[in-house]
Amino acid sequence: xxxxxxxxxxxxxxxxxxxxxxxxxxxxxxxxxxxxxxxxxxxxxxxxxxxxxxxxxxxxxxxxxxxxxxxxxxxxxxxxxxxxxxxxxxxxxxxxxxxxxxxxxxxxxxxxxxxxxxxxxxxxxxxxxxxxxxxxxxxxxxxxxxxxxxxxxxxxxxxxxxxxxxxxxxxxx
Numbered sequence: 001x002x003x004x005x006x007x008x009x010x011x012x013x014x015x016x017x018x019x020x021x022x023x024x025x026x027x028x029x030x031x032x033x034x035x036x037x038x039x040x041x042x043x044x045x046x047x048x049x050x051x052x053x054x055x056x057x058x059x060x061x062x063x064x065x066x067x068x069x070x071x072x073x074x075x076x077x078x079x080x081x082x083x084x085x086x087x088x089x090x091x092x093x094x095x096x097x098x099x100x101x102x103x104x105x106x107x108x109x110x111x112x113x114x115x116x117x118x119x120x121x122x123x124x125x126x127x128x129x130x131x132x133x134x135x136x137x138x139x140x141x142x143x144x145x146x147x148x149x150x151x152x153x154x155x156x157x158x159x160x161x162x163x164x165x166x167x168x169x170x171x172x173x
Contacts, residue, residue, distance in 0.1 A: 035158065045138055049131045053124060054098060058083075060128045062091055063100060063117065067125050071116035073106065100124060 046057045055063075061081055066072065072080075078088045092115055095101040100121040106112035140148050 046135055053127045066117040071114050074113040074115050
């Protein structure tokens with residue numbers, strides 16, 4: 001069975017062609033396979049584009065949130081971006097090591113960490129915005145405006161259904 005390609009390994013010839021759909025283990029689940037394949041290819045292409053500016057998928061979302069809204073509590077970034085605390089801590093640490101963010105204790109509550117974009121990150125903003133425009137163009141290539149609107153509507157409904165399923169499966173508080 002073929003190993004699922006890691007976006008970080010793209011371009012090295014070790015992964016199956018991105019045009020090869022994953023096999024269906026049961027012969028069912030065509031929608032699941034389509035969603036999985038689109039998500040995988042979208043992330044793979046995002047990784048290719050973001051690598052040019054030294055970012056990994058997900059890091060640009062943190063930066064866009066900080067650029068748009070300014071300094072934020074790390075826990076708020078977790079909530080808004082649908083992450084978990086451990087992943088966000090690693091992401092922020094990597095961005096801090098790259099010089100794109102700074103962490104500091106909250107003035108009102110020293111237990112709270114505030115994350116803010118650095119001046120150095122501002123040069124990155126235009127590049128990230130251009131990358132997202134390029135990714136949007138690649139994603140929508142060959143689709144009419146009407147098809148794009150229909151796809152957004154369908155994907156929104158699928159996301160709502162999956163969010164409901166996640167909520168139903170969540171352990172009780």
